[in-house]
Amino acid sequence: MSKAILTDITKCIGCLKCVSACKEANNLEMDVPRIWQKNDGLSADNWTSIIQKPANHFVRKQCRHCLEAACVTACPVGALHKTDVGAVVYDNDKCLGCRYCMMACPYGIPRYDWDQSVPYVRKCIMCYDKIKIGDQPACTKVCPEGATIFGDRNELLRIAHNRINENPGKYINKVWGENEVGGTSVLYLSDIDLDFLSYDMRLGKEPLPEKTDPAMKSVPFAFVGMGGFMLGLNWIIRRRMEFSKQQNEKAKEKE
Amino acid sequence: MKRVQNTKLVLWLITGFAAAIGLNRFIFGLGATTNLTDSTPWGLWIGFDVMGGVALAAGGFVMTAIFYIMKRDEFHPLVKPAVLTAFLGYLAVVLGLMFDLGLPWNIWHMIIYWNPHSPLFEVGWCVMLYTAVLLLEFSPVPLEESSRYAKIRKFLLKFRFVFVLLGIMLSTLHQSSLGSLFLIMPYKLHPLWYSNILPVQFFISAVALGLMMVSFESLASHWLYKRKPETDLFAKLGKVVVWVLAVYIIVKMTDIISTGKFNLILNGSWESYVFITEILISVIIPIIIFSIPKTCNNTKAQWIGSFMVVFGMVFNRINVGGLTMLSVTGDTYTPSWMEISISLGVVSAAILVFLFAIEKFHIWDLKPQDPESLPYTAPSFDYSSHAWLGTPNVASLTKYSLAFVISFAVGMALMPEQKLLGKGIENIMVYRASGKDTLTINGNRDDNFVLFPHKDHIARIGQDRCVTCHHLTLPGYQENSCWECHTSMYNTVDFFKHDWHTSSTGANLKCADCHSKGFTKSKETAKKCTECHPSYTFDQNKITAVKNYFAPSYTDAMHKLCVSCHIVKSKEMKDKPNLAQCSTCHSTAPPEKILANLKWETALPHFDRVILPDIDTLKIKGR
Numbered sequence: 001m002s003k004a005i006l007t008d009i010t011k012c013i014g015c016l017k018c019v020s021a022c023k024e025a026n027n028l029e030m031d032v033p034r035i036w037q038k039n040d041g042l043s044a045d046n047w048t049s050i051i052q053k054p055a056n057h058f059v060r061k062q063c064r065h066c067l068e069a070a071c072v073t074a075c076p077v078g079a080l081h082k083t084d085v086g087a088v089v090y091d092n093d094k095c096l097g098c099r100y101c102m103m104a105c106p107y108g109i110p111r112y113d114w115d116q117s118v119p120y121v122r123k124c125i126m127c128y129d130k131i132k133i134g135d136q137p138a139c140t141k142v143c144p145e146g147a148t149i150f151g152d153r154n155e156l157l158r159i160a161h162n163r164i165n166e167n168p169g170k171y172i173n174k175v176w177g178e179n180e181v182g183g184t185s186v187l188y189l190s191d192i193d194l195d196f197l198s199y200d201m202r203l204g205k206e207p208l209p210e211k212t213d214p215a216m217k218s219v220p221f222a223f224v225g226m227g228g229f230m231l232g233l234n235w236i237i238r239r240r241m242e243f244s245k246q247q248n249e250k251a252k253e254k255e
Numbered sequence: 256m257k258r259v260q261n262t263k264l265v266l267w268l269i270t271g272f273a274a275a276i277g278l279n280r281f282i283f284g285l286g287a288t289t290n291l292t293d294s295t296p297w298g299l300w301i302g303f304d305v306m307g308g309v310a311l312a313a314g315g316f317v318m319t320a321i322f323y324i325m326k327r328d329e330f331h332p333l334v335k336p337a338v339l340t341a342f343l344g345y346l347a348v349v350l351g352l353m354f355d356l357g358l359p360w361n362i363w364h365m366i367i368y369w370n371p372h373s374p375l376f377e378v379g380w381c382v383m384l385y386t387a388v389l390l391l392e393f394s395p396v397p398l399e400e401s402s403r404y405a406k407i408r409k410f411l412l413k414f415r416f417v418f419v420l421l422g423i424m425l426s427t428l429h430q431s432s433l434g435s436l437f438l439i440m441p442y443k444l445h446p447l448w449y450s451n452i453l454p455v456q457f458f459i460s461a462v463a464l465g466l467m468m469v470s471f472e473s474l475a476s477h478w479l480y481k482r483k484p485e486t487d488l489f490a491k492l493g494k495v496v497v498w499v500l501a502v503y504i505i506v507k508m509t510d511i512i513s514t515g516k517f518n519l520i521l522n523g524s525w526e527s528y529v530f531i532t533e534i535l536i537s538v539i540i541p542i543i544i545f546s547i548p549k550t551c552n553n554t555k556a557q558w559i560g561s562f563m564v565v566f567g568m569v570f571n572r573i574n575v576g577g578l579t580m581l582s583v584t585g586d587t588y589t590p591s592w593m594e595i596s597i598s599l600g601v602v603s604a605a606i607l608v609f610l611f612a613i614e615k616f617h618i619w620d621l622k623p624q625d626p627e628s629l630p631y632t633a634p635s636f637d638y639s640s641h642a643w644l645g646t647p648n649v650a651s652l653t654k655y656s657l658a659f660v661i662s663f664a665v666g667m668a669l670m671p672e673q674k675l676l677g678k679g680i681e682n683i684m685v686y687r688a689s690g691k692d693t694l695t696i697n698g699n700r701d702d703n704f705v706l707f708p709h710k711d712h713i714a715r716i717g718q719d720r721c722v723t724c725h726h727l728t729l730p731g732y733q734e735n736s737c738w739e740c741h742t743s744m745y746n747t748v749d750f751f752k753h754d755w756h757t758s759s760t761g762a763n764l765k766c767a768d769c770h771s772k773g774f775t776k777s778k779e780t781a782k783k784c785t786e787c788h789p790s791y792t793f794d795q796n797k798i799t800a801v802k803n804y805f806a807p808s809y810t811d812a813m814h815k816l817c818v819s820c821h822i823v824k825s826k827e828m829k830d831k832p833n834l835a836q837c838s839t840c841h842s843t844a845p846p847e848k849i850l851a852n853l854k855w856e857t858a859l860p861h862f863d864r865v866i867l868p869d870i871d872t873l874k875i876k877g878r
Contacts, residue, residue: 032745032810034679036292038586043293070439076375077361077368094368097357099296100375103577104439108584111293112357114286115678119357199583201442208439212374215435215454219377219428226427230420234324241326 004153009190011147014058018139025138063124065185068207071101087126182207271659273600275666294586302576304351307569313465315341316426342389374435381429430461445579467564493545537567683744751804
């Protein structure tokens with residue numbers, strides 16, 4: 001039962017109600033431009049933002065809650081984890097502040113409390129407390145246009161494909177988030193290209209954790225293998241030394 | 256011994272400076288001291304201190320493998336220094352990590368919270384275990400000094416082979432796992448550096464770097480203590496490193512060519528130049544230097560060759576660690592001087608400990624003379640005051656601690672107040688609103704206009720009630736507006752212009768004209784504004800509460816004033832919409848739909864008079 005959010009760019013009017021609902025729901029402070037922010041509107045106090053694109057296109061940016069999230073794999077202490085309902089949530093108490101999740105995220109979503117002396121990683125958690133008990137996130141609840149909706153992921157994918165099929169020519173024939181990096185729990189329908197949400201990159205279908213998997217799986221073999229190799233090398237060299245010693249002694253005896 | 260002492264003095268200076276900056280980093284946080292951003296969360300401290308530091312410590316496992324496993328006894332003089340360098344290198348990495356981690360006191364969490372899928376988890380465990388192993392490997396050396404610990408020493412020496420073997424196994428994992436860290440960033444790391452066999456490349460290059468670090472560190476310490484370097488041993492290491500580097504470049508180039516990235520080397524982007532430079536410094540030139548017998552046996556060439564490999568491979572770690580991601584993330588990152596000084600400080604502290612160990616323990620076969628404990632030397636005098644500084648050891652300690660304290664103080668004094676107080680807030684000056692009946696407020700000139708129906712406000716509040724919003728303070732201005740005191744968009748500012756009051760072209764006042772109430776010159780002892788300017792009628796104005804002459808930021812002033820009132824008004828008047836929403840004002844080009852939804856009757860008639868900015872330009876909202 002994995003939940004998801006579907007955002008339809010053609011329906012969004014850019015009223016920012018989701019942004020303020022998010023702030024309210026998560027008790028986020030007022031935000032001012034900081035020198036370390038990226039110009040996409042997201043920050044430690046802004047977990048979702050509206051990016052305005054030419055010709056009245058409003059694109060809501062938020063955490064994609066990947067099905068196989070790079071941040072979850074990256075975190076050395078498991079402070080981030082993917083819940084059964086689909087949200088990738090963060091545990092303050094485990095985090096040690098290495099910021100590897102920020103490095104690993106292909107969408108560049110996690111933000112940091114750079115101004116704090118006790119900083120934490122900040123990102124959208126899909127209002128986990130709400131969806132856990134069957135409610136929906138603050139942003140989808142407040143949307144006046146139904147541009148961003150919450151529901152079962154398979155159901156939302158069906159809706160998305162239906163909309164594409166029923167309105168030929170209205171959308172680009174692609175559901176963003178269906179397959180990229182193994183699929184995400186935040187889906188987009190759009191009539192403009194949305195690749196700018198991920199560092200202007202067209203992401204492949206392969207989940208990012210699979211990239212590190214082979215290396216991590218070969219760790220025990222590398223460990224034992226190197227040990228075995230060194231022991232073997234040592235054994236051979238000792239044998240050789242003993243052998244040459246014996247030879248020398250024999251040569252001496254002959255003399 | 257002047258050379259050693261001067262070097263130590265410089266190192267103490269750097270360490271003291273870095274200690275001050277380090278203290279500030281913990282008090283004020285990462286944002287105040289680093290130039291790291293949300294797009295570049297790893298910077299110099301990870302690239303140089305951690306990635307480079309681990310690579311520099313590779314000498315330890317390479318030398319122990321050569322000496323204990325391959326039984327090459329002639330390398331005995333290089334083993335102890337190499338293990339010491341590795342041990343100190345790892346301690347330096349942990350120290351550097353302490354500054355870089357956001358919550359360094361949680362570093363032990365890796366022991367209890369496990370995520371075996373994470374490469375960083377592997378890295379963390381390798382650091383912990385290998386540092387412990389290095390301690391066990393090295394501790395027989397200091398324990399040698401006293402017979403009291405002979406038993407422990409004997410016990411440790413019994414297991415030395417096990418420690419050495421464990422150390423090599425852990426190092427293999429650790430050096431390669433630093434490469435595994437970046438496997439998860441195929442879209443961020445530049446293709447010339449990204450590779451599926453990054454761990455293998457990291458391991459091979461670490462072996463080469465380890466060999467050359469041993470040479471370089473020995474050459475440097477021999478130069479420092481004016482001893483004859485073991486040129487023949489370095490030549491042997493040089494011959495080995497040629498092979499290791501050859502394997503490295505073959506593996507690397509095969510990978511690049513087989514994945515079809517070769518054209519990226521020659522395409523003229525800045526990354527391609529960085530790549531060529533890196534390969535030249537770290538591989539090609541050292542191979543040439545060490546494969547020609549004449550240069551291979553020459554001390555100066557060994558200096559150059561080993562330094563090139565060390566520098567080039569650390570450069571490689573920095574490139575992988577984030578430098579070559581900048582064009583993808585579109586960020587600019589230059590380490591702040593505070594980051595650089597902490598990095599240098601960590602290195603300096605490690606070198607100081609290294610020199611201490613070399614002088615106190617039997618690291619070398621012949622202990623160098625400890626310059627601080629020469630019993631019979633001429634008394635040293637301070638150059639300027641000609642005061643006797645005490646016996647040599649007291650004199651040097653005086654000098655070192657003085658250097659530390661002075662540079663610590665300088666470091667403290669140099670911390671930019673603006674950066675600490677502003678906490679990374681962009682300092683944007685505010686401009687006055689423009690327009691006539693309807694004002695367009697665009698305080699920071701970012702073309703995000705806020706429309707303000709001025710005429711309607713006058714009509715509603717009353718002609719004579721300008722005081723409700725405007726202050727009646729500045730002489731000549733009987734209705735000076737918000738921006739004249741709230742001069743900064745997001746920062747709290749001091750609106751009392753002290754410099755203008757003292758300037759001869761301004762008010763031309765003497766200090767005592769205002770600070771007449773006490774001996775100290777402070778805000779508390781100064782005259783109040785109204786004592787000189789009776790027309791400044793703060794009390795008439797209900798929104799003015801002057802506290803220490805600080806004016807809140809322009810946005811705070813605007814929002815607290817407008818929004819608080821709008822919330823009240825929207826509740827009072829049932830038929831009015833709630834205008835206290837961000838989107839009411841913050842929209843460069845409000846879509847028709849919003850306007851219809853809002854039913855903003857007062858604003859609508861004015862829209863035709865206002866020139867709205869071009870809607871086709873990209874705008875980001877939601878701040």
